[in-house]
Amino acid sequence: MPDKLKIALLGCGVVGTQVARLLTEQADDLASRVGTPLELVGIAVRDLSVEREGVDPALLTTDAEALVAGADVVVEVMGGIEPPRALILRAIEHGASVVTANKALLAQDGPTLYAAADAAGVDLYFEAAVAGAIPIVRPVRESLAGDTVRRVLGIVNGTTNYVLDRMATDGLDLDQAVKEAQALGYAEADPTADVEGFDAAAKAAILASLAFHTRVSIDDVQREGITSLTADDVAWAAGTGHVIKLLAIAERNTGDDGTEGIQVRVHPALVPADHPLAGVRGAFNAVFIEAEAAGELMFYGRGAGGAPTASAVLGDVVSVARHRVLGGRGPVESSYADLPVLPAEAARTRYQVRLEVADQPGVLAQVAAVLAEHGVSIEAVRQTPAPDEHVARLLITTHAASERALAGTVEAIAGLDVVRAVVSVLRVEGA
Ligand SMILES: NC(=O)C1=CN([C@@H]2O[C@H](COP(=O)(O)OP(=O)(O)OC[C@H]3O[C@@H](n4cnc5c(N)ncnc54)[C@H](O)[C@@H]3O)[C@@H](O)[C@H]2O)C=CC1
Ligand SMILES: N[C@@H](CC=O)C(=O)O
Numbered sequence: 001m002p003d004k005l006k007i008a009l010l011g012c013g014v015v016g017t018q019v020a021r022l023l024t025e026q027a028d029d030l031a032s033r034v035g036t037p038l039e040l041v042g043i044a045v046r047d048l049s050v051e052r053e054g055v056d057p058a059l060l061t062t063d064a065e066a067l068v069a070g071a072d073v074v075v076e077v078m079g080g081i082e083p084p085r086a087l088i089l090r091a092i093e094h095g096a097s098v099v100t101a102n103k104a105l106l107a108q109d110g111p112t113l114y115a116a117a118d119a120a121g122v123d124l125y126f127e128a129a130v131a132g133a134i135p136i137v138r139p140v141r142e143s144l145a146g147d148t149v150r151r152v153l154g155i156v157n158g159t160t161n162y163v164l165d166r167m168a169t170d171g172l173d174l175d176q177a178v179k180e181a182q183a184l185g186y187a188e189a190d191p192t193a194d195v196e197g198f199d200a201a202a203k204a205a206i207l208a209s210l211a212f213h214t215r216v217s218i219d220d221v222q223r224e225g226i227t228s229l230t231a232d233d234v235a236w237a238a239g240t241g242h243v244i245k246l247l248a249i250a251e252r253n254t255g256d257d258g259t260e261g262i263q264v265r266v267h268p269a270l271v272p273a274d275h276p277l278a279g280v281r282g283a284f285n286a287v288f289i290e291a292e293a294a295g296e297l298m299f300y301g302r303g304a305g306g307a308p309t310a311s312a313v314l315g316d317v318v319s320v321a322r323h324r325v326l327g328g329r330g331p332v333e334s335s336y337a338d339l340p341v342l343p344a345e346a347a348r349t350r351y352q353v354r355l356e357v358a359d360q361p362g363v364l365a366q367v368a369a370v371l372a373e374h375g376v377s378i379e380a381v382r383q384t385p386a387p388d389e390h391v392a393r394l395l396i397t398t399h400a401a402s403e404r405a406l407a408g409t410v411e412a413i414a415g416l417d418v419v420r421a422v423v424s425v426l427r428v429e430g431a
């Protein structure tokens, strides 16, 4: 048994500071759980002069390469693609186990890192990369390894969930709610990765790879953010018994030509108010899984923040450290299925389409005819009063239709003389 394990920490920001704190404060407990002491031997930072609360300045270094070369376990919480990618590969080359929270890197180039870890026989763990503190990587990779996952629906971005929640509860518009999220430290100064769905898309790619035993990169994920949503959309959703959530969706599906594959997408969707995901408020995350034998499962908790994310990182550190003490490595994600990622247009969903039309006889028949021509079946139509007596507002809910059919339908409806505006088109999920 090694007399201690040397831990190198790369990055000392929101997450890294908390990882350093927990490694120091819980040193005795961690040593007991692992079977040998964990010694934090250094922390790679950009700027040595920045004061970091609770962090021993003597541990700081700007030489990340040298730090990595001497470590047993490397914890990467720098973020971004380079230098983390090169440093992780270097750590693996030196025989170190790696723990990372870097979803952007894993979603872009995970297979290179997994292959390197396999070749070197070391662990590469990343629980914090998906839904922060929520144990989801390990349950999907290990606990559900004997089952067949059909579908994963996740609220995996805390910033956008907070923003949508504030729009729903207090009628804030998007900009106001984003500013609030920034003030509370949820959103970055540049919130693009959150509000445009890139962060959720990276997590969707990782989750889909694990759930379906295949390889999905962020480029395979159809992505739409929340920036086109208005306070009116959110209020309408409530009026129809729904809440709007930014969902990461990964599901098995069959393409138009009968090909079995998967679809992975991120977009805002109407979720029925009685669905478990509808109750996920504020900056919380949740992942809802439908598996053949297990049925429905939901994992809920904090998906962001220094301490919650550090909790997931430390859990991984203990796991990989235990493997080093006992010899060998832990379970890895299996990737054998080689399921194709099906084109987005073949995805089938129910939709709510809101229209403003001329309030005159025959309008409904014209709109219904267009839907019928495109093979889109209507589930319900509701007419609501409009401020102008010559205008009617229609809310059409469809049965499941393909994205392609719906897009053609909406284009044709927008071209009708009697249609003043297509106010919104939203998918309905989880019904
Ligand atoms: N903050 C959160 O709530 C969560 C973060 N993550 C992931 O954790 C990672 C870290 O995130 P945060 O701590 O929020 O970021 P941060 O920006 O607060 O901290 C990153 C730290 O790494 C340092 N750094 C960056 N490049 C460096 C370089 N070349 N050399 C030396 N130091 C360098 C920065 O100076 C900074 O101290 C990211 O991959 C992020 O996606 C994952 C889940 C939640
Ligand atoms: N920006 C993310 C946090 C990290 O995963 C979020 O808002 O959820």
Ligand code: NA
Pocket (backbone or CB within 6 Å): 127, 128, 129, 130, 131, 132, 133, 134, 135, 136, 137, 312
């Ligand atoms: Na997690």
